[in-house]
Amino acid sequence: MDLFRKKEINLNHKSEMKKELKTTDLIMLGIGAIIGTGIFVVTGVAANQNAGPALTLSFVLAAIVVILSGLSFAEFASRVPVIGGPYAYLYVVFGEFAAWLTGWLLIGEFLLAVSSVSSGWSGYVQGFLASLGVRLPQALTGAYNPESGTYIDLIAVLVVVFVTYIVSLEAKKALRLNNFMVFVKFGIIALFIIVGIFFVKPENWQPFTPFGFEGVLDGAALVFFAFLGFDAVAMAAEEVKNPQKDVPRGIIGSILIATVLYIIVTLILTGIVPYTELGVSDPVAFAMRYVGHGTVGAIIAVGAILTLLTVTISMMYSLARLLFAVSKDGLLPHFMSEIDKKHRTPKKATYAAGFAALLFAGFFPLNILAELTNIMALAYLMLVSLGLLKLRKMFGQPKEGEFKVPLVPILPIVSILSCLVLMLRLQAVTWIVFAITMVIGLVIYFSYGYKHSKMNTEK
Numbered sequence: 001m002d003l004f005r006k007k008e009i010n011l012n013h014k015s016e017m018k019k020e021l022k023t024t025d026l027i028m029l030g031i032g033a034i035i036g037t038g039i040f041v042v043t044g045v046a047a048n049q050n051a052g053p054a055l056t057l058s059f060v061l062a063a064i065v066v067i068l069s070g071l072s073f074a075e076f077a078s079r080v081p082v083i084g085g086p087y088a089y090l091y092v093v094f095g096e097f098a099a100w101l102t103g104w105l106l107i108g109e110f111l112l113a114v115s116s117v118s119s120g121w122s123g124y125v126q127g128f129l130a131s132l133g134v135r136l137p138q139a140l141t142g143a144y145n146p147e148s149g150t151y152i153d154l155i156a157v158l159v160v161v162f163v164t165y166i167v168s169l170e171a172k173k174a175l176r177l178n179n180f181m182v183f184v185k186f187g188i189i190a191l192f193i194i195v196g197i198f199f200v201k202p203e204n205w206q207p208f209t210p211f212g213f214e215g216v217l218d219g220a221a222l223v224f225f226a227f228l229g230f231d232a233v234a235m236a237a238e239e240v241k242n243p244q245k246d247v248p249r250g251i252i253g254s255i256l257i258a259t260v261l262y263i264i265v266t267l268i269l270t271g272i273v274p275y276t277e278l279g280v281s282d283p284v285a286f287a288m289r290y291v292g293h294g295t296v297g298a299i300i301a302v303g304a305i306l307t308l309l310t311v312t313i314s315m316m317y318s319l320a321r322l323l324f325a326v327s328k329d330g331l332l333p334h335f336m337s338e339i340d341k342k343h344r345t346p347k348k349a350t351y352a353a354g355f356a357a358l359l360f361a362g363f364f365p366l367n368i369l370a371e372l373t374n375i376m377a378l379a380y381l382m383l384v385s386l387g388l389l390k391l392r393k394m395f396g397q398p399k400e401g402e403f404k405v406p407l408v409p410i411l412p413i414v415s416i417l418s419c420l421v422l423m424l425r426l427q428a429v430t431w432i433v434f435a436i437t438m439v440i441g442l443v444i445y446f447s448y449g450y451k452h453s454k455m456n457t458e459k
């Protein structure tokens with residue numbers, strides 16, 4: 001049994017997908033995936049329970065971890081610009097088994113992200129409808145829980161169906177809606193900054209670190225969730241006009257823009273409202289209501305409802321491309337690697353992703369799984385940084401025009417260690433669920449993937 005059979009890099013293969021995406025599209029895709037739940041939901045809870053005003057430092061720490069990983073991503077994306085992102089990268093350097101583990105971690109991350117954001121979106125919409133006096137039957141308002149009288153989250157299911165349809169269209173059409181929503185997102189963040197900056201009271205930043213440095217670390221482990229999504233850019237490689245240059249720019253650009261926005265919003269948020277009062281689900285809108293600007297708060301709340309769609313579109317897009325890539329290699333059923341002739345997109349993989357996300361969003365309460373999303377992401381980011389060291393050993397220094405990570409092997413090693421530190425801040429129950437998830441992935445690989453792998457037929 002050869003678990004380390006490697007895939008050859010073939011940069012001359014002709015993709016069946018349309019190559020029409022540019023750097024701007026990729027940065028918008030990355031921002032659409034990154035800025036959502038993190039800025040509109042996680043900031044309040046993390047400040048209230050973990051770091052206080054020092055949440056700004058938590059974002060800086062999380063950003064450093066993400067940027068270090070993003071550098072490795074960027075070099076891989078420049079030198080191995082094929083669909084599948086980290087899954088494809090590790091197939092080249094470590095072989096099939098490591099690629100499958102990475103692909104499985106990514107599938108889990110994207111699937112949980114689509115489902116959890118859909119559930120969160122449902123909560124926002126139900127709250128908005130309730131303010132208008134409209135209420136759904138109890139049975140249709142939440143995940144399966146007969147004790148509370150809920151059986152399915154209807155709105156979450158409907159939003160997954162809508163997003164699946166949008167993503168099954170041509171990439172440019174799907175991302176056009178995403179880009180429009182990103183501008184709306186920028187608009188409401190700008191509105192918060194412009195109005196909120198006049199209500200900042202520096203005394204609210206004291207004490208700056210009420211939970212000590214451990215609180216800052218715990219905050220970083222939680223808000224790391226807010227940065228997930230930059231990897232969505234790497235999934236678009238086969239639909240990009242100039243992947244060697246555009247994909248690295250898209251990755252680094254989206255991370256840097258998101259980091260700056262997170263830091264500014266967190267500073268203003270904790271300057272307006274004492275951190276002890278920020279344990280709410282809509283902190284940005286709450287801050288506006290707190291200073292008597294209820295109308296601005298309502299505009300921000302509606303904007304948040306609209307823009308959370310960008311996260312589901314970006315993550316669903318990435319999940320579908322990942323399933324397509326893994327299926328193309330034979331590790332998942334073949335039907336997911338078929339390209340729709342009309343739109344030239346992996347429509348069946350998109351429908352498969354949508355069906356799985358629909359089940360999770362409609363029937364499972366996912367609030368406890370945010371940490372699981374983080375631990376899966378941190379685990380595969382460690383593998384990517386490790387993979388970069390192997391890439392340099394196998395293929396040497398990047399050529400002229402290709403992105404190059406500085407200070408190798410120091411930065412990749414720092415990246416691995418920093419991911420490990422954040423993983424160790426997560427709860428024991430998260431590690432247990434993570435272990436169970438990985439066992440399921442191993443069962444799928446050894447019972448199906450290894451036998452049906454294309455590498456078997458290419459011997």
